Amino acid sequence: MKFVQAVFGTAAMVLASASAFGADFNVDAVHSSAIFKVKHMGASYTYGRFNEIAGQISFDPSKPEASSVQVTIQAESVDTHNEMRDRHLRGPDFFDTKEHPTLSFKSTAWKKTGDRTYDVTGEITMRGKSKTITVPVEHVGDGKDPRGRELTGFHTAFRVDRSEFGIVYGLPDGAGKDVDIILSIEAIKK
Amino acid sequence: MTVWLPIVLPAGIAAACLFVSWRAWRRRNLNPNGHWGGALGIAAAFFAAHVVLLGRPSFPPGQSAEWLAWMAVPLAAAGIAQRWWGGRWFAAWPVRLLLSIGFCILLLRARIENDWYGSAVYLWIGCLAVALAAQWFSLESLAAIRPGASFPLSLAVLCVVSAGTFTLAGSASIGQISAALAAACGSAVILAWWAAGLSLRGGAMTAFVPLYYGLVLRSYFFGELTPWSAGLLLAAPFALWYGELRRFRFARPWKSALVRAALIAAPALVALGIEWWSKARSEEMY
Numbered sequence: 001m002k003f004v005q006a007v008f009g010t011a012a013m014v015l016a017s018a019s020a021f022g023a024d025f026n027v028d029a030v031h032s033s034a035i036f037k038v039k040h041m042g043a044s045y046t047y048g049r050f051n052e053i054a055g056q057i058s059f060d061p062s063k064p065e066a067s068s069v070q071v072t073i074q075a076e077s078v079d080t081h082n083e084m085r086d087r088h089l090r091g092p093d094f095f096d097t098k099e100h101p102t103l104s105f106k107s108t109a110w111k112k113t114g115d116r117t118y119d120v121t122g123e124i125t126m127r128g129k130s131k132t133i134t135v136p137v138e139h140v141g142d143g144k145d146p147r148g149r150e151l152t153g154f155h156t157a158f159r160v161d162r163s164e165f166g167i168v169y170g171l172p173d174g175a176g177k178d179v180d181i182i183l184s185i186e187a188i189k190k
Numbered sequence: 191m192t193v194w195l196p197i198v199l200p201a202g203i204a205a206a207c208l209f210v211s212w213r214a215w216r217r218r219n220l221n222p223n224g225h226w227g228g229a230l231g232i233a234a235a236f237f238a239a240h241v242v243l244l245g246r247p248s249f250p251p252g253q254s255a256e257w258l259a260w261m262a263v264p265l266a267a268a269g270i271a272q273r274w275w276g277g278r279w280f281a282a283w284p285v286r287l288l289l290s291i292g293f294c295i296l297l298l299r300a301r302i303e304n305d306w307y308g309s310a311v312y313l314w315i316g317c318l319a320v321a322l323a324a325q326w327f328s329l330e331s332l333a334a335i336r337p338g339a340s341f342p343l344s345l346a347v348l349c350v351v352s353a354g355t356f357t358l359a360g361s362a363s364i365g366q367i368s369a370a371l372a373a374a375c376g377s378a379v380i381l382a383w384w385a386a387g388l389s390l391r392g393g394a395m396t397a398f399v400p401l402y403y404g405l406v407l408r409s410y411f412f413g414e415l416t417p418w419s420a421g422l423l424l425a426a427p428f429a430l431w432y433g434e435l436r437r438f439r440f441a442r443p444w445k446s447a448l449v450r451a452a453l454i455a456a457p458a459l460v461a462l463g464i465e466w467w468s469k470a471r472s473e474e475m476y
Contacts, residue, residue, distance in 0.1 A: 085476040091360040091413045092255065098412045099253055099300040128252045166253075168244055169363050 022060035025152055025187030027071060029053050033184045034073055038162075039176030046175075048080035048089075050103070057187045059152060061139065064118055067110045069154070071185065073103040093169035100128045105183075108132070116140075120156070126165040133158065140184075150189035157182045196242045196366055197373045200235030204374035207231030208381050212388050228394025229269020232374050233262040236401050239370030243363060254412060255363075257296050258404040265400055269393030286326055290319035293400050294407070301411050322403050325427055330395040332430050337389035340447035342378035344430055344454045345390075345398065349375060351458035352423055356405065358465035361413035364405050371402060416468065419461035426457040 034050040055071035075095040078086055090097040107122035116139040123130045140153040162179050163171060171177055211227025240247060240259035247256035294315050295302065302311050333341055349372030357365035375398075382388040390398075403424070410420040433450040 082476045087414060088360045092408060093361060093363050096253065096255075096412055098304070101304060129248075163245070166245060 022063065022066070023058070023150070023152075024190045025057040025059065026190060027053055027055040027057065028151070028186045028188050031186035033182070035182045035184075037180045039178070040174075042173055042176075046080060048078060050074065050077050051079050052077035053185075055185070055187075057152070057154070057185070059139075064110045064112045067107070067118075069105070069107045069120065069122070069185075071105045071183065075101060075103050094167055096127055100126075124160065126160075126162075127167055129165045131160075131164055133160070145188075151186055152189070153184070153186045155182075155184045196239050196370050199242055200239045200370040201373035201377045203238050204231035204235040205377035205381065207234060208378055208388070212381065212385070226270040226273045226393060228378070228390050228392065229273070229397040230266050231377070232371070232394055232401070233266030233269070233397040235374035236367065236371060236397075237262040239367050243366050243370075254297050254300065254408055257299075258401065258408065261293065261296070261404070262397065262401060265397040269396035271393075272396055273393040283323070283327075286323045287319060290322040290326070290400075291315060293322065293404070294318045297404055297407055298411055318407065321424060322400065325403060325424070326395065326399045328431070329399050329427055330391070332434075333389065333391040333395050335434070336450075337382075337391070338386055338443065338447075339379045339382035340443070340450050341390055342375045342382060343447055344450045346372045346375035346379055347451045348372075348423075348426055348454045348458055349402065351455055351462055352402075352405070355419055355423065355458065355462045355465050356409045356413070356415065358462065358469050359409055359413055359415040359419065361409045361415070364409045364413065368402075368405050371398075371405075416464055419464050422457040422461040422464075426454050426461075429453045429457055 029052065032053045034053055035047065036049070037045040037047045040046045050073045052074035053071060054073075055069065057070075058066075058068045060066050075097040076090060078089045078095065078097075080086055080089065089095055092099075095103070102125075104125045105122050106125075107120050109121040111119045111121075113119050113136070118137045118139070119134050120137045121132065121134040124133050135156045135158040137154050137156045140155050142153075143151045145151055157180065159178050159180050161177055162168075163177055169175075207227040207230045208225075209227075211225035211230070237259055240255070240262075244255060244259075247259040249256075249260065251257040251260050298315070298318075302315075306314060349368050353365040353368035353372060355365075356362070356368055378388070378390060406415070406420055406423050409415040410417070415423075430450055430453055433446070433453050
């Protein structure tokens with residue numbers, strides 16, 4: 001009897017770990033951040049963030065090429081700690097949020113580059129224009145929250161040329177062409 | 191030069207089109223019915239300003255700014271056709287109204303898809319289309335009875351004040367394009383001063399009215415232009431009719447031109463004041 005229990009127990013553990021390897025997650029907006037910085041007048045960096053993030057991740061570390069990520073950001077939620085600047089950023093000179101309410105990234109390919117690092121290729125869409133980019137992604141780790149839900153986290157930092165998305169206001173000196181973006185995502189297993 | 195290019199290039203394009211089409215070097219025997227260069231000059235200047243300021247618009251257009259830029263092409267063609275082949279059919283109310291409805295739908299597609307539902311769509315598009323068609327008829331009629339520098343001067347003044355209003359309303363790129371439109375009208379002012387008798391009738395308003403109207407709609411529906419300011423900017427061209435009163439009509443040409451410029455500027459300046467006031471009240475200038 002003990003033998004049977006041991007066999008079934010081991011099988012259950014294997015199945016559980018297997019499901020942890022290939023699992024689907026929802027982005028946790030509360031513990032995820034989208035931060036950007038852009039040069040102001042060539043003198044300093046101005047930082048901002050987007051407060052509303054959503055998305056899904058399907059992650060399988062044993063078979064990373066089968067993984068996928070899709071993140072959507074509400075452009076209206078841009079926050080640079082200055083309401084007047086935020087309103088300008090939402091307007092036709094920058095994100096044009098009434099016409100293009102969201103910014104998004106959707107992966108098309110994952111490639112393992114190290115122990116917990118990947119090159120993720122995908123389509124980034126801003127202001128209605130899409131570009132294919134490859135970003136370095138770190139799988140930060142896995143964990144459990146107090147409610148027992150399984151968590152996983154990813155981090156990436158990359159640079160985009162805003163003029164490629166038709167955001168040209170303030171170029172070349174007012175606000176820099178290159179925008180550095182950090183995406184730190186925590187996701188909860190479905 | 192980079193700073194001035196969005197002004198100098200549209201002005202140069204408009205001046206070249208107007209000069210060649212009007213054959214302004216003759217300075218006499220100018221056709222009072224206008225020429226094809228009016229529509230082409232204004233539309234080409236508008237498109238050039240868009241390319242210089244925002245880059246080449248993608249085709250098919252993906253956003254309202256690109257739609258507006260590409261609309262300059264059929265509007266120029268319609269203006270030229272109207273001048274060359276008469277175009278009575280084009281000037282008919284139902285045709286203008288249908289074109290106005292199509293114009294508003296294409297320009298405001300994002301609002302229709304995201305924000306307006308059911309009867310709100312018909313109400314908005316219907317009202318805006320009627321207003322556009324009315325403005326089309328109003329300015330074409332004025333262009334027909336007002337040859338010379340005073341009419342393009344009024345339009346240039348309207349576009350300059352509108353440029354400031356759009357910029358204060360947080361849409362500087364729209365303001366820059368309005369300034370380019372003002373530069374195009376400014377070219378017509380200079381040419382008309384040099385060769386009096388030049389006229390913007392016969393097609394020029396076919397291009398100017400929807401392009402200017404489009405800038406106001408974009409700044410209101412996609413930017414932060416207040417409803418009062420939008421209404422005043424759209425109403426301003428109608429104020430020119432006051433200049434047709436007997437006491438102004440028979441005033442000296444320079445006096446009459448100044449009166450017309452003041453008439454169109456007055457509502458636009460109120461709009462500028464509203465936007466300046468709402469911006470000045472903010473404590474968070476950056």
